[in-house]
Amino acid sequence: MPLVINGSSIDLSHLIPIFRKVNLELRGNFKKEVDVLFEFSCHCYSRSQKAGEVVSKEILVQDGSVHSPRTRIFDRDRYELSKQLVGLLDFLIESNGQVSKTHRENFFRTEVLSTDLKMKRRPISYFIFMHARVVSSFHKAKYMRVFVESAYPEQEGKSYPVKRVTRSFGNMLGEKWAP
Numbered sequence: 001m002p003l004v005i006n007g008s009s010i011d012l013s014h015l016i017p018i019f020r021k022v023n024l025e026l027r028g029n030f031k032k033e034v035d036v037l038f039e040f041s042c043h044c045y046s047r048s049q050k051a052g053e054v055v056s057k058e059i060l061v062q063d064g065s066v067h068s069p070r071t072r073i074f075d076r077d078r079y080e081l082s083k084q085l086v087g088l089l090d091f092l093i094e095s096n097g098q099v100s101k102t103h104r105e106n107f108f109r110t111e112v113l114s115t116d117l118k119m120k121r122r123p124i125s126y127f128i129f130m131h132a133r134v135v136s137s138f139h140k141a142k143y144m145r146v147f148v149e150s151a152y153p154e155q156e157g158k159s160y161p162v163k164r165v166t167r168s169f170g171n172m173l174g175e176k177w178a179p
Contacts, residue, residue: 003061003074005058005059005074006056006058006059007058010045010074010079012045014082014083014085014086015040015044015045015082015085017037017038017039017040018037018038018086018089019035019036019037019038019143020035020036020038020089020090020093021033021034021035021036022034022036022093022144022169022170022173023096023170024170024173024174024177025168025170025171025174026174026177026178027174027178031170032174032177034142034143034144034173034177035141035143035144036143036144036145036146036173037135037143037144037145037146038086038089038146038148039145039146039147039148040082040085040147040148041063041147041148041149041150042061042062042063042072043063043072043149043150043151043152044078044082044085044148044150044151044152045061045074045075045078045079045082046061046063046072046073046074046075046078047072047073047075047078047152048072048073049071049072049073053073055073059073059074060072060073060074061073061074075152077153078151078152078153081126081151081152081153082151084126085128085148085151088109088111088126088128089128089148092109092169093169096168096169096170097109097168097169098166098167098168098169099130099166099167099168099169099172100165100166100167101165101172102129106129106130106131106149107129107130107131107132107172108127108128108129108130109127109128109130109169110125110126110127110128111125111126111128112124112125112126124153124154125153125154126151126152126153126154127150127151127152127153127154128148128150128151129148129149129150129151130146130147130148130149131146131147131149132144132145132146132147132172132173132176133145133176134176134177144173144176144177146173
């Protein structure tokens with residue numbers, strides 16, 4: 001179902017699920033290349049409603065399940081930044097970059113981007129929150145699923161739930177593959 005905001009169709013094709021090969025770092029200095037499916041939440045282009053904020057229903061985005069529906073608000077800045085997500089993930093894979101755990105045991109990557117948010121070119125910190133799990137079935141080879149739970153620019157005055165535990169992306173996924 002296409003996303004329509006204020007009567008205009010919003011292209012989300014850049015957030016279709018993608019498969020990538022990723023080198024996992026396993027215990028004993030072993031490496032294993034596995035297929036990883038990356039999927040993206042609507043939180044990559046929407047935000048929660050602020051207390052007391054009145055919004056038009058024409059900018060609402062549906063979130064959650066049929067049993068637990070929620071609404072979020074389309075966020076143009078998040079949407080524009082989301083167009084860079086696949087490239088940032090490809091760079092993370094290629095460079096085996098560093099990721100950090102949060103207190104919720106998911107993990108995140110912070111990128112510093114130069115962007116035109118609000119018509120100003122400036123560096124910003126861009127947080128990408130992810131959760132990984134192993135998927136196996138009798139019909140398919142075992143693979144990993146990384147769900148990009150949210151991605152957004154740093155907001156002034158907001159604290160972020162981070163632990164200082166930093167690992168390479170391959171190591172973090174390797175811990176999930178073979179705990």
